[in-house]
Amino acid sequence: xxxxxxxxxxxxxxxxxxxxxxxxxxxxxxxxxxxxxxxxxxxxxxxxxxxxxxxxxxxxxxxxxxxxxxxxxxxxxxxxxxxxxxxxxxxxxxxxxxxxxxxxxxxxxxxxxxxxxxxxxxxxxxxxxxxxxxxxxxxxxxxxxxxxxxxxxxxxxxxxxxxxxxxxxxxxxxxxxxxxxxxxxxxxxxxxxxxxxxxxxxxxxxxxxxxxxxxxxxxxxxxxxxxxxxxxxxxxxxxxxxxxxxxxxxxxxxxxxxxxxxxxxxxxxx
Amino acid sequence: xxxxxxxxxxxxxxxxxxxxxxxxxxxxxxxxxxxxxxxxxxxxxxxxxxxxxxxxxxxxxxxxxxxxxxxx
Numbered sequence: 636x637x638x639x640x641x642x643x644x645x646x647x648x649x650x651x652x653x654x655x656x657x658x659x660x661x662x663x664x665x666x667x668x669x670x671x672x673x674x675x676x677x678x679x680x681x682x683x684x685x686x687x688x689x690x691x692x693x694x695x696x697x698x699x700x701x702x703x704x705x706x707x708x709x710x711x712x713x714x715x716x717x718x719x720x721x722x723x724x725x726x727x728x729x730x731x732x733x734x735x736x737x738x739x740x741x742x743x744x745x746x747x748x749x750x751x752x753x754x755x756x757x758x759x760x761x762x763x764x765x766x767x768x769x770x771x772x773x774x775x776x777x778x779x780x781x782x783x784x785x786x787x788x789x790x791x792x793x794x795x796x797x798x799x800x801x802x803x804x805x806x807x808x809x810x811x812x813x814x815x816x817x818x819x820x821x822x823x824x825x826x827x828x829x830x831x832x833x834x835x836x837x838x839x840x841x842x843x844x845x846x847x848x849x850x851x852x853x854x855x856x857x858x859x860x861x862x863x864x865x866x867x868x869x870x871x872x873x874x875x876x877x878x879x880x881x882x883x884x885x886x887x888x889x890x891x892x893x894x895x896x897x898x899x900x901x902x903x904x905x
Numbered sequence: 906x907x908x909x910x911x912x913x914x915x916x917x918x919x920x921x922x923x924x925x926x927x928x929x930x931x932x933x934x935x936x937x938x939x940x941x942x943x944x945x946x947x948x949x950x951x952x953x954x955x956x957x958x959x960x961x962x963x964x965x966x967x968x969x970x971x972x973x974x975x976x977x
Binding site for chain 2: 720739854
């Protein structure tokens with residue numbers, strides 16, 4: 636039986652790295668760190684997912700209880716690449732402020748830009764996102780922009796200097812999977828920078844279908860954190876992302892609405 | 906009313922009495938916060954860590970102390 640290392644080596648031979656502005660990652664699964672029931676299950680799930688890049692949020696220190704909530708007490712920046720987000724921001728100005736605070740923490744210049752436009756659906760404000768993306772990119776940030784599954788916005792974000800564009804599969808935390816695979820494929824076809832599907836993946840088949848669209852990576856949080864067994868789901872997601880990626884690279888057979896025998900029709904007995 | 910030897914600042918959205926003549930480093934020490942774990946915004950300016958020792962905290966300052974928490 637192949638050991639885990641041999642399997643990991645085989646995966647690397649079959650697929651190249653995810654490259655984000657020159658930084659290479661083996662895993663195409665990026666995970667969030669929010670909403671886990673315990674910090675221990677979060678760390679175990681992230682390791683099981685094989686994720687190298689993890690997202691974190693910027694918030695006020697709770698001066699009454701500081702020890703448990705700081706994520707750096709649980710996740711070592713030596714083990715994981717910390718991608719700070721601007722989650723919770725509703726204006727370009729706030730998002731820029733949060734990004735600058737995150738950069739001052741001193742880990743890297745990457746930021747997951749997220750500007751929300753509607754509280755009920757958490758859909759992005761694409762105009763504010765574009766405005767913030769331009770300002771942050773000109774200030775030296777490596778912007779990874781969360782956006783709608785809208786091609787024109789994705790193209791504008793690329794023009795704005797984003798190092799990755801991250802269209803949603805479906806609304807944040809919904810677990811609905813990719814609601815518009817055609818739009819996701821079209822965005823991937825037209826952009827030069829990596830396309831990372833962010834938000835909406837609920838279970839392993841969603842992650843697999845997402846990667847089968849040809850995108851570069853997938854980012855998820857609630858699918859792991861809200862599973863009954865986050866660690867087991869993380870293993871499932873790791874396999875699903877690899878499966879979907881390799882299926883895309885392999886080039887699937889054409890679908891047809893008629894049966895074709897797999898065995899020879901000649902050579903049958905009388 | 907301010908207690909002698911103390912001054913009021915606005916810290917993370919709430920009024921707070923801290924010792925007079927503190928530096929940002931001193932403030933973090935008083936709050937038992939490790940400087941490497943927080944980012945300090947003083948009156949809307951983000952401070953570099955290297956400046957914490959020299960940056961004075963003054964009466965009426967608005968200070969935000971932020972850090973990384975779990976998020977997606």
